[in-house]
Amino acid sequence: xxxxxxxxxxxxxxxxxxxxxxxxxxxxxxxxxRSGRMRAVAKGxxxxxxxxxxxxxxxxxxxxQLIEGRNLHTVTQVVGVDLxxxxxxxxxxxxxxxxxxxxxAERLTPEDHEPSLRVFQLTLGAFRALADGAYPPPLVLxxxxxxxxxxxxxxxxxxxxxxxxxxxxxxxxxxxxxxCVCRNCRPAGSTHPSxxxxxxxxxxxxxDWRTATATAQQARNEASGLVAAHLQWHLExxxxxxxxxxxxxxxxxxxxVAESVEKR
Numbered sequence: 001x002x003x004x005x006x007x008x009x010x011x012x013x014x015x016x017x018x019x020x021x022x023x024x025x026x027x028x029x030x031x032x033x034r035s036g037r038m039r040a041v042a043k044g045x046x047x048x049x050x051x052x053x054x055x056x057x058x059x060x061x062x063x064x065q066l067i068e069g070r071n072l073h074t075v076t077q078v079v080g081v082d083l084x085x086x087x088x089x090x091x092x093x094x095x096x097x098x099x100x101x102x103x104x105a106e107r108l109t110p111e112d113h114e115p116s117l118r119v120f121q122l123t124l125g126a127f128r129a130l131a132d133g134a135y136p137p138p139l140v141l142x143x144x145x146x147x148x149x150x151x152x153x154x155x156x157x158x159x160x161x162x163x164x165x166x167x168x169x170x171x172x173x174x175x176x177x178x179x180c181v182c183r184n185c186r187p188a189g190s191t192h193p194s195x196x197x198x199x200x201x202x203x204x205x206x207x208d209w210r211t212a213t214a215t216a217q218q219a220r221n222e223a224s225g226l227v228a229a230h231l232q233w234h235l236e237x238x239x240x241x242x243x244x245x246x247x248x249x250x251x252x253x254x255x256x257v258a259e260s261v262e263k264r
Contacts, residue, residue: 197222
């Protein structure tokens with residue numbers, strides 16, 4: 001509209017997802033460090049002559065300049081900070097785990113430009129860990145889900161009864177009740193996972209990767225099922241990408257070089 005001045009602003013952001021728009025453009029789902037979650041149009045990025053198309057691939061960390069819009073911003077400049085997308089996309093396990101992390105980040109952060117620095121840092125750390133290949137991608141994913149739920153205020157109780165608060169390593173688990181439940185409080189329909197599954201969830205929450213990576217596949221499967229169920233119960237909707245995650249090991253991972261997922 002004539003006479004209106006549109007504001008330029010900058011932020012560093014994570015590219016969560018991209019969607020085709022027209023013949024040459026993309027809509028980019030972004031998670032800004034200061035701006036929170038937002039969407040922007042990247043014009044011409046699907047043309048071979050585009051100067052920054054590759055920099056807006058999913059799972060990258062970029063520095064952006066944008067023009068503010070009412071519903072959609074417009075990307076005018078992009079500088080890659082750490083472009084993890086190529087390394088992640090080379091491996092099916094890493095890619096599907098990253099897709100689930102991106103979708104969860106979108107679910108946890110409404111598109112209202114409210115910053116969520118702790119979720120941003122967790123998401124950045126998870127992408128970095130997947131790109132580095134230091135730990136099995138399904139464990140990186142479950143660590144991310146557990147820690148992001150803790151930031152959101154509804155992490156599963158793992159060291160005390162979710163109902164009465166009795167300390168201890170209880171054997172029953174109820175998603176509806178909020179996690180571990182003692183013998184006196186466990187509701188009908190509670191599950192009884194193995195002690196190893198509980199130990200794994202506590203290890204992933206605290207960043208104890210030595211314990212986590214030594215856990216057997218059966219316990220990993222149990223824990224991932226509980227984590228996914230707890231997440232989707234509280235989101236009140238499914239995270240579709242979780243169903244595509246390859247949980248069993250496809251190949252050995254590199255020796256741990258750094259705890260890239262934020263340890264909290």
